[in-house]
Amino acid sequence: MEETEINFKWWDMHKNSIYVLTTSCNSIVKNNRLKVEDLVQLWSFRVNSTLCFVLQKL
Secondary structure (H helix, E strand, O other), rough: OOOOOOOOEEEEEEEEEEEHHHHHHHHHHOOOOOOOOOOOOEEEEOOEEEEEEEEOOO
16 A cells, blocks of 8 residues: 545536545556556545545456
């Protein structure tokens, strides 16, 4: 497992709103050897008040 600090923002898209990863995308792809059409699971949890994620390649 490797830790990567990320930033994301809330985008309001009129009918829908989404969270968008705004930094570290390339390092996450590289570190996890992700390719187009790879499936991943994204788990979220908190440690104290810090939001954390675990990305698992399926």
